[in-house]
Amino acid sequence: MDTPAACAQNPHMGWLPPADDGASFEALLRHRPELAALYKQFYGTFWDDALLPRALLELCRLRIAQVHGCDAELAIDDEQAALSPERRQALERWQDADCYAEDERAALVLAEKMPWQHHEITDGEFAHMRSLLGERGAVALMVALALFDANCRLKLVFGLNPAPATVPQPASAAGPLY
Amino acid sequence: MSTIPRASSAIPGQPPSFGTALAHQPGLQSRFGALYSTFWMQGVVDHRTKEITRMRNARVTDCGF
Numbered sequence: 001m002d003t004p005a006a007c008a009q010n011p012h013m014g015w016l017p018p019a020d021d022g023a024s025f026e027a028l029l030r031h032r033p034e035l036a037a038l039y040k041q042f043y044g045t046f047w048d049d050a051l052l053p054r055a056l057l058e059l060c061r062l063r064i065a066q067v068h069g070c071d072a073e074l075a076i077d078d079e080q081a082a083l084s085p086e087r088r089q090a091l092e093r094w095q096d097a098d099c100y101a102e103d104e105r106a107a108l109v110l111a112e113k114m115p116w117q118h119h120e121i122t123d124g125e126f127a128h129m130r131s132l133l134g135e136r137g138a139v140a141l142m143v144a145l146a147l148f149d150a151n152c153r154l155k156l157v158f159g160l161n162p163a164p165a166t167v168p169q170p171a172s173a174a175g176p177l178y
Numbered sequence: 179m180s181t182i183p184r185a186s187s188a189i190p191g192q193p194p195s196f197g198t199a200l201a202h203q204p205g206l207q208s209r210f211g212a213l214y215s216t217f218w219m220q221g222v223v224d225h226r227t228k229e230i231t232r233m234r235n236a237r238v239t240d241c242g243f
Contacts, residue, residue: 032221034216034220035213035216035217035221038209038213038216039213041209041212041213042206042209042210042212042213045205045206049205051203051205051206118239119240121180123180123182123184126180126184127184130184130185135185135186135188135202136202136203138184138185139185139199139202139203139206140202140203140206142185143200143203143206143210
């Protein structure tokens with residue numbers, strides 16, 4: 001595929017130029033400002049309203065990014081999740097590691113399958129996760145996994161380059177979207 | 179593939195569905211509704227094209243719902 005001239009002039013972007021001076025996911029979404037604001041409110045809910053344990057959320061976000069091979073998503077580090085280097089390092093082979101709690105492992109089973117094997121999530125796997133997180137937690141987790149998956153797909157299709165950053169939270173209604 | 183409803187309805191008297199399960203998290207539900215309805219009601223892409231891509235995405239992901 002030919003590279004559009006506007007993208008060739010901007011080394012940070014892929015198929016679309018940014019809508020403002022930034023070169024971020026948010027800058028790209030601002031081509032549709034009304035949708036960008038609503039998307040931040042929706043996606044930011046996980047952190048703004050603390051719907052799930054912060055580390056569990058971060059592990060799932062990163063694992064889905066690993067499954068997709070999405071370097072732009074992997075470049076973001078949620079500071080308040082406070083993942084130890086060991087836990088972050090072991091994530092690619094989390095099944096063999098002993099540094100994850102039972103609820104984290106139950107969530108990672110589903111995160112692992114969400115991108116390409118969503119039909120292979122079993123009733124038992126879902127029920128086990130729900131027994132640990134509760135009904136409200138289970139609903140929140142599944143929406144989070146779907147959004148992590150969608151974000152990776154968007155970043156990959158848009159050709160966003162990794163911009164390493166340690167952030168207060170990956171998204172919020174009032175703050176940036178990474 | 180799911181063989182049973184995995185998430186219950188949060189709305190008494192209504193069966194499990196995407197909407198009634200999402201109601202377990204009212205904040206998520208309302209913000210999703212705002213985003214998704216805006217996506218459908220506004221924008222530069224015509225409604226027919228959105229519907230075609232929605233249906234095609236459901237086919238590709240084998241989502242009978």
